[in-house]
Amino acid sequence: MAAGRAVDMGYRDVYWYKNGIAGWRKTHNFVESSDYSYANRKIPAPLTAGELRQKLKTDERYILVDIRDDKSRKKLGSIDGPTLQFPVYRLHMDHDGLPEDKILVLYDIRAKQAPSAIRYLLKKRFYFINLTYLKGGITAWKEAGLPMAAP
Numbered sequence: 001m002a003a004g005r006a007v008d009m010g011y012r013d014v015y016w017y018k019n020g021i022a023g024w025r026k027t028h029n030f031v032e033s034s035d036y037s038y039a040n041r042k043i044p045a046p047l048t049a050g051e052l053r054q055k056l057k058t059d060e061r062y063i064l065v066d067i068r069d070d071k072s073r074k075k076l077g078s079i080d081g082p083t084l085q086f087p088v089y090r091l092h093m094d095h096d097g098l099p100e101d102k103i104l105v106l107y108d109i110r111a112k113q114a115p116s117a118i119r120y121l122l123k124k125r126f127y128f129i130n131l132t133y134l135k136g137g138i139t140a141w142k143e144a145g146l147p148m149a150a151p
Contacts, residue, residue: 009112011089012069043118044128046135049144052105056081063102067091067117068138072109076138079107080147088113095124107134107141 003016019026047055055062064083066073073085086094088108098104104126106114114133121131134141142148 010068010072010109012071043115043122044132046111046114046133047105048135049141049146052134052141053144053146055103055105059103061101061103062105063099065098065104065106067106067108067113076109076142078149079134079138079141080149083149088117091117091120095121098126100126100130102130104131105134106131107137109137110139111135111137 003014006014052062056064062082064079064081066078066083066085067088068076069087069089084098086098098121104121106117108114111133114137118131118133122128136143
């Protein structure tokens with residue numbers, strides 16, 4: 001079920017219609033179609049925690065984009081490095097605020113939302129070479145014992 005998968009990916013306040021889309025249509029409710037052609041688009045290879053740490057040390061073009069919500073950020077902390085906070089639920093409204101001249105490294109809890117967010121950004125205006133994500137998310141970073149930002 002899509003709602004269950006959305007909850008697994010970290011979305012909050014997920015609701016679903018008990019009878020599904022067929023039941024929705026049967027009651028003559030409006031169904032709108034969206035263009036999700038970006039959903040299956042190929043994305044750049046992820047960086048491991050060690051690779052990302054090295055890139056952050058040696059290349060100032062790399063910038064982290066934390067796509068988690070505030071609750072997750074408070075609970076798990078943040079990676080030490082240049083970071084922009086763009087929760088995934090705001091990305092469709094605020095993606096214009098992301099720099100185009102940097103290499104954006106998206107991260108979430110376990111790298112479940114980052115690939116979809118990258119596909120979305122590729123469709124909107126970003127180049128393939130300017131986007132990647134942290135393999136395993138902040139969980140992998142913490143397991144590798146890498147530096148966290150001070151609270």
